[in-house]
Amino acid sequence: MAILIPFALLILPAIFGLLPPHATADHVLYTGEVLMAGQNLTNGQYRLAMQSNCDLVLYEGETPTWTASTAGKGNDCYLGLKHNGELVVRRNVHYTLWSSSNKSKKGKYALVLDGHGKLGIYGQRRWASSNQKETGVLDRSVVSTEYVLYSGERLAPPKKLKYKHYELGFKKCNLVISDSRTGKVLWQTSTEANSCYAQLEADGELTVKHRNNRLWSSNKKSENGPYVAVLRFDGRLNVYGPLIWSLDRKDDSLFPDASSSSFPRTGDFMAPNE
Numbered sequence: 370m371a372i373l374i375p376f377a378l379l380i381l382p383a384i385f386g387l388l389p390p391h392a393t394a395d396h397v398l399y400t401g402e403v404l405m406a407g408q409n410l411t412n413g414q415y416r417l418a419m420q421s422n423c424d425l426v427l428y429e430g431e432t433p434t435w436t437a438s439t440a441g442k443g444n445d446c447y448l449g450l451k452h453n454g455e456l457v458v459r460r461n462v463h464y465t466l467w468s469s470s471n472k473s474k475k476g477k478y479a480l481v482l483d484g485h486g487k488l489g490i491y492g493q494r495r496w497a498s499s500n501q502k503e504t505g506v507l508d509r510s511v512v513s514t515e516y517v518l519y520s521g522e523r524l525a526p527p528k529k530l531k532y533k534h535y536e537l538g539f540k541k542c543n544l545v546i547s548d549s550r551t552g553k554v555l556w557q558t559s560t561e562a563n564s565c566y567a568q569l570e571a572d573g574e575l576t577v578k579h580r581n582n583r584l585w586s587s588n589k590k591s592e593n594g595p596y597v598a599v600l601r602f603d604g605r606l607n608v609y610g611p612l613i614w615s616l617d618r619k620d621d622s623l624f625p626d627a628s629s630s631s632f633p634r635t636g637d638f639m640a641p642n643e
């Protein structure tokens with residue numbers, strides 16, 4: 370096992386190095402994407418900022434509520450989400466200054482800043498809608514619409530998930546992904562009944578129901594835990610989970626001191642007012 374860790378550290382910088390430096394994410398960052406200095410994930414009054422002073426800071430309004438304590442530790446620092454689900458602050462392409470430490474299987478993950486200011490890494494990806502990926506012009510404008518469905522939540526009409534011109538919602542009982550510019554249906558469940566809702570179950574299965582009857586299911590489930598269904602920038606709906614790491618500003622147990630971390634080069638965790 371000891372050999373695997375250095376190997377992973379050697380090859381993963383190469384993966385980041387080849388990627389264009391962008392984050393399509395507005396409050397979601399996907400595997401392989403990076404948040405460059407000056408960029409943010411924003412959800413309502415909450416903001417995760419990769420600052421030009423190299424620090425990664427979570428804000429509630431103007432108030433910092435958490436920091437990775439990497440200020441001044443390098444130039445051209447960035448935040449990346451690795452293919453093992455680990456979130457890292459790096460400088461000089463590969464040198465890791467801070468890590469979320471919790472690693473998992475190789476796969477596709479999503480970092481989500483939710484509407485309560487909680488940061489979570491979900492994955493790996495369990496399911497994706499079968500439509501083709503749409504390609505669009507990258508634009509980093511802040512998106513204020515909701516495009517994430519959390520497990521335990523229902524999506525019932527007239528509620529929709531919206532990401533830019535992509536929409537997920539019901540046409541009668543049919544759950545549809547459409548392009549609002551053209552009205553084109555990209556994907557649908559073709560379900561029929563009077564009144565329906567979609568639900569993301571605790572085991573990651575996405576269902577369409579009429580009352581308690583299942584009319585459609587993604588047929589992909591895994592261990593119980595928090596999951597998310599995300600309407601992505603490519604027009605597809607993806608389910609990620611369960612949660613492998615989280616940071617909740619209200620929970621002090623999530624600020625362990627650096628000495629208890631298994632990761633050798635982790636920066637200090639510190640609440641800003643300590």
Ligand SMILES: *[C@@H]1O[C@H](CO)[C@@H](O)[C@H](O)[C@H]1NC(C)=O
Pocket residue numbers: 407408409418
């Ligand atoms: C990140 O947020 C800060 C503070 O609101 C803002 O000044 C900055 O322009 C944002 N960065 C981008 C790339 O939008």
Ligand SMILES: *[C@@H]1O[C@H](CO)[C@@H](O)[C@H](O)[C@H]1NC(C)=O
Pocket residue numbers: 471613614615616623
């Ligand atoms: C890391 O994973 C362990 C095991 O699943 C979990 O108990 C712990 O809460 C996770 N750490 C964080 C900070 O989420």
